[in-house]
Amino acid sequence: MRKLHWASWLALGLAVAVAVVAIVFVVLQSPVGSNAHHQPSGAPMSLAAHSDGLSDFENGFRFEPVAVPSVKGDAVPVAFRIVGPSGAAVTQFQLNQTKLIHFFVIRDDMQGFQHLHPELDGDTWRTAVRIADGGAYRMFAEFIPTDTKDVTHPVVLGVPFTVAGDTKLTQVPPPAAESDAGGGFTVVRPEGATQAPVRQPTVLRFSIRGADGAPVRSLDPYLGAHGHMTGFNTTLLSATHMHPREALGSPLINGELTFQALFGERGEYRLFLEFSAGGSTHRAEFTVFVN
Incomplete structure (x- = not known):
């Protein structure tokens, strides 16, 4: 059997290395190798019933804060605009349980929940929230666009905010009946x-x-x-x-x-x-x- 020269071994090694790199590159670029596109086996393509408020932008709509709570109080002003796909503020939506907009506030330990319905002032939605303690909060605006084809899936936009001061965190209660x-x-x-x-x-x-x-x-x-x-x-x-x-x-x-x-x-x-x-x-x- 003829023995390979050291130069031939080197060339063969380089060819194998190039092939391995190419395979890895293809796998990483495919949907299976990318976490952003991977769907668990048997899972539906849409994992949630509607947008989840983890972003201030959804389906061309953007939550634009105007006045964000930064202090504690019983009636802290909140104001925001909903900017539509055209770049202009949107003020007309379909009724969703008798309201144009539902507005929610919650702290990261599940305290301070509020469900409010802002009033329209020009192109700005305004309301007031009760902030009893400092901490990290998130506010949500939920609405149904006038041109939507599925009224059961509102758009939900969320924006975080922080209130300085003492924070008495509360443990989330365990499941109960x-x-x-x-x-x-x-x-x-x-x-x-x-x-x-x-x-x-x-x-x-x-x-x-x-x-x-x-x-x-x-x-x-x-x-x-x-x-x-x-x-x-x-x-x-x-x-x-x-x-x-x-x-x-x-x-x-x-x-x-x-x-x-x-x-x-x-x-x-x-x-x-x-x-x-x-x-x-x-x-x-x-x-x-x-x-």
Whole structure:
């Protein structure tokens, strides 16, 4: 057998090295090798029911802050514009549960939740928020563009802000099957403190009970529905909203409201269920683990 000269071995080695580099380059440029395009096996192409508020820009719309909270207070002014694809401020949207814009505020430890409805002042939306403690917060604006083809998927834009001063962080409560909604009302998850699946449509059930422990038969209208639910991933601070499936005016079976949920990420979520009864608005809070 003829032996290869050292120069031939060197040439062969260089050829192998070039081939390996080429293969690695192709793999890194392919969708399989890129985390930005990788989809888990069996996962739907869209991982969330709508935009999640992790960005101030979505579908050509941009959240433009005008006045951002920087101090503590019971009525700290907030002002912002929604800039559209044309570059001009947008002031007209489709009604979303009787409102043009829903505005949410939450601190990174899930404290200080507020659900507000800013008023339009020229081309600027204005409201006031209560900031009881310092810390890192995020505010969200949710709206449905007039030309959207899917009214069930609002645009949600989010912007972070920080308030200086002492901050008393609070541990997120563990998952529980029951929550005090105030005014003698209690909300119970009939299935207990069970987990929810990630990236899969799931139904969440909540039974509202009065001071006597009996399920309520009816609720007052709240934003044109039986209630409203907002959820936040406790790590990412991504937002998701849910509306009850029961049509307004329909009787409540066992005092239950059911919500269709689609969670895009694993982890803990803090859910805020709002409803109206006895002329007052009540809120129940739940922690749900998504896996």
